Amino acid sequence: MQNVAGKDRREQDGVTMAGTPKPTLAKVAERAGVSVASVSRVLNGLPATPEMTKRVTEAAEALSYVPDAFARSLRAGRTFQVALAVADIGNPTYVAMMRTVEAALRPTNYRIVLYSTGTDTDGELAFVESLRSGTVDGLILQTVRARDELLEALAELPMPAVVIGNLPDGADVDCVRTDSGLGIGLAVRHLADMGRRRIALLNGPVETAPGRIRLQGFEEAMRARGCTVEPGMVMECADFNHHDGYLAAAALLEEHAPDAIVCANDLIAMGALRALTERGLRIPQDVAVTGMDDTDLAAMCNPPLTTVSLGAEERAGLAVELLRERIEDHERPVACREVVPSLVVRESSRSVDQFMDRS
Amino acid sequence: MQNVAGKDRREQDGVTMAGTPKPTLAKVAERAGVSVASVSRVLNGLPATPEMTKRVTEAAEALSYVPDAFARSLRAGRTFQVALAVADIGNPTYVAMMRTVEAALRPTNYRIVLYSTGTDTDGELAFVESLRSGTVDGLILQTVRARDELLEALAELPMPAVVIGNLPDGADVDCVRTDSGLGIGLAVRHLADMGRRRIALLNGPVETAPGRIRLQGFEEAMRARGCTVEPGMVMECADFNHHDGYLAAAALLEEHAPDAIVCANDLIAMGALRALTERGLRIPQDVAVTGMDDTDLAAMCNPPLTTVSLGAEERAGLAVELLRERIEDHERPVACREVVPSLVVRESSRSVDQFMDRS
DNA sequence: CTGTTAGCGCCTTCAG
């Protein structure tokens, strides 16, 4: 595990691909005929004679010197790197977060070290522990299931961390959360308002935290609206993706005739749209569909998908903010931010009346 | 630009968030009552007495010591980091590449430093130059337009680079390319084979390399099939995205009645699907549609989208391979790999006959 | 087999 050392260090190290030797502070000093300390000072903008400044600048320019980031980090105790870890680097929701983090960090010249922890919880743990080697100044971790072990590992880290996800109460870690159960409720209420009664749920696996929370949110909202949750109208997809959503929708339609389908995320919803269309069912006239996450895809669907935004970008932005605050001040008390879900209505759930109005 | 030094280095540096001082080699040596060199050796698996091994291991364990990655890098001259730069971190094609690179690099315990260069070519250049500070051992750069300036900057780098994209002939850089013009030809031929004659093109901006190449490929393929390219049947979207694709398709359908639409990428195609459906046109019975890139989205479309795969994953995989080869051997001659486009047929372009067969 | 020592490249006290 740690025998990764540079045993086979190559002779060519320290030369550009073109063969020029990589300039160092000492080289610049030699060329300028001054001490390394002076070069360092000039290059860092500390006071110096115009003459000195000139000579150093010219020498540095001539050698096209650039300070070595690693040496500087070793010395400064800061790496100017931030780790960003998501479960799945290909999931649109996490892509949106990555994008936001990247944009927020760009002007700060912090680099982003990217990790994909995978769906197994061991991946997360291994990743967090690997950070003990001190490659980053801070960490943003999107997690679907925060075990105690993970929280302990985070506490052991020498650098601050912010978790995007739901933590057990009293966890001693900065976090940004949202309540997707509430979000599902928004969708249910909207559909009920539109006159839909036979509302089905296409959920993800209930052994995941999001799956559990969304199911609960669905049942509560249905109860609150006086709708009954018929057995068989709640299907569990093998995973939160398009294909499994398609399969679950197909199975659902085999046995039942819902007039609305609430999906646990946009990918599942896209599968549902497809399954419905294949059966000649019109959306939303025959069946309304809602997704969740408000990914880019939702607006691109055919028809465009009503969905519940969980503020992925906003959460990512808040995470960056919390992290920066804490990097500045390690002593700041633990903070948690919550983003409230909101409904984004598009074609896939407009009422028939509204639909008529448009034509 | 370089006054990023650790002026405000904090006192808390070197302690975990829990307050424990961060263990160092010297600490372990002290606790074990041996020299730092011995600790280093034991931890790196070099020969040692069982007794020595035991004492060191125990001490390291007790302090839960982890070597500092930066110090090790400084010493070894290797960073165990690879930079991955794409134009747009949110574009599904680049997401697929990122995912592949991540998967390929994970077992090597190389870390990925992620950059989004943006669409402006200056972003790319600035990014490449920033790497001169030596933060990575190698670089994979997806580029849409490789200027000479960029190639020069790459040549100046002290570490190897692999470009994903089309380079001018004779460029002295490893690269992985594909010919999207050929890919468009595949789509045109397929549609013509299906009996479509009035084939339109929804292109991206022609001032981009992909836009230019795809237009050219379209015209050539049409000519080869004896189809005429009617003026007005080639539309240029403002950008390679869904919304602009929708607008362009709408404009196209206002004036013309194509029986097939070739789109410059999957996002544009999704916009086209939507515009067609809104007008009550059936896909593929009335109008066939093809996309390009074979992104995840293509299979999730409604209906599923016929598209041309440019082997994004394969290209990314090859790029990793080339980079690793060159990190092993800086002297290896410049290599280029080419991935040939292939057609992926789905519902959006099946012939009416085929369609009948299914029902 | 183990300990001592000399740097990797940089910044920052301390004298001059």
Next chain:
DNA sequence: CTGAAGGCGCTAACAG
């Protein structure tokens, strides 16, 4: 205002 020297944490020579 400038130069010399020490050390960040680690590894690879060299001695013992």
